[in-house]
Amino acid sequence: MSIYRARVKEFEDALKEDEIQLKYLHELCFNGIPDGYSFRSLCWKILLGYLGHKRLTWEETLSRKRSLYRQFIEDLVIPPGIAATNGENGCLNDHPLSEGPESAWNTFFNDNEFLLQIDKDVRRLCPDISFFQQPTEFPCDIVANSKGERRLHQRVVPSILSSANVERKGLGVTKQINLITKRSFESYSAMEEGQEAHWEIVQRILFLYAKLNPGQGYVQGMNEIVGPIYYVMASDPDIETRKHAEADSFFCFTALMSEIRDFFIKTLDDTEGGIKFVMTKLSNMVKQKDPEVFERLRHQELHPQYYSFRWLTLLLSQEFPLPDVVRIWDSVFSDEHRFDFLIRICCAMILIQRDLILENDFASNVKLLQNYPPIDINIVLSHAVSLK
Structure with missing residues (x-):
């Protein structure tokens, strides 16, 4: 049995249980949900809390x-x-x-x-x-x-x-x-x-x-x-899933927004759930993982809001092609702490470009980070996992 077919079998078995084992499902989805089946639409509904863990x-x-x-x-x-x-x-x-x-x-x-x-x-x-x-x-x-x-x-x-x-x-x-x-x-x-x-x-x-x-x-x-x-x-x-895509998308979107709505409310920017707080966590992670890159960005006064505001607020939806965004969200929605992994992905994106960042001037680094170059998304995700 191929690795892909084995993955499909794992999802089939997990989703046919009368009571879905959420921890196991999160682990499966974190590594990517197989394309070509109805797994992703169903799993996202469960991961976002639209559907409960009991099939009945x-x-x-x-x-x-x-x-x-x-x-x-x-x-x-x-x-x-x-x-x-x-x-x-x-x-x-x-x-x-x-x-x-x-x-x-x-x-x-x-x-x-x-x-x-x-x-x-x-x-x-x-x-x-x-x-x-x-x-x-x-x-x-x-x-x-x-x-x-x-x-x-x-x-x-x-x-x-x-x-x-x-x-x-x-x-x-x-x-x-x-x-x-x-x-x-x-x-x-x-x-x-x-x-x-x-x-x-x-x-x-x-x-x-x-x-x-x-x-x-x-x-x-x-x-x-x-x-x-x-x-x-x-x-x-x-x-049948396509027929009701509009209603299901609305409730999944509403559930997701309930978790990230603080990102979209200016008065909450400085709170623990606000975007400034999250950007600070990203900056601290870069400082911890690669002090040289951190100092280079700090010296150039290339503040996180110049690039990571959009990354974090829009869950990287504008930085990569849509199929890659979908793959990223498989992992982000499955993360036990939800958006901690999103921060690690953003940190990985910076560290992967460390050689260019250390070499570039301010203008070139702004362009690099605001228009992230094409890359195999699996490289980014693997690097993000290694940062844990």
Whole structure:
């Protein structure tokens, strides 16, 4: 039996148990989940806490959560005018120009402010692959039945864009949308009526997350977190898994964000769970493992926030090709201490480049670390394991 086939057998045996042995499953997934099967989508659901360790609970959990997600769409995505024509309460006497706090139309227009940024971000998600531009097999039937009024991208009129600021609640750079009269996308186009591209589904997931988490809302970079999760669910070999990829991705993303949400909230940067604290841990690890590299970066005043802020906040999703990101997340999600291994991966990335770092000037090192060179991801992961 080949090593690969033996690995597949290990996963098959582990996942068919009535009660999943979580510690053993974590050990299996840490070393990489085999491609070509439905293992990864199922394992991620378990590792992220969406599914429990008892198989008997899975069917009920999935049915309940998927039904709940559908209700979220009905309640939170539909424009007030559509709801009113459908005879729902609370909208018949509401006026689009109303500015009252209880006005559904006022909420609708306020929602469009952050939807504008979501729309911009998801249209350029993972541009190195065509997946997110392709149509899904399972466009939302709620969207199709309303003749498109509920397709979120249609709220953001492509030809007109007023000025707006996106508040930085945790991500490093605040971006401002400038006042322009014509919006031209060098990015993905929406599908014709009756179809949906995968990026349109990611847009709806992020919109609903922002609506259901008003204290946090949408922050740039969240699209890079949900993208790989949705990719795994929507490209699963099992048709039933693909059919419910949107709802399952939403709850997996929500579970993951509950663990890393402090990264996205600026006021928590200095707390133990904040991004500054995590960057300090990385810097201390580099100092411990390679004092010479640490001193070189310190002497050049190349602070961790110049490069590792994005690495850590976005879980390396922008540093490597998507298949490598998925492999990294197998290990990160399986790590007993969750994000300790992420810090070791980042440390390994620095130490692997030690010769260049010691030779380069400041500008060259900034370029090196902000645009990490292509590398076999297994080399990085092996080095990270050796740092424990």
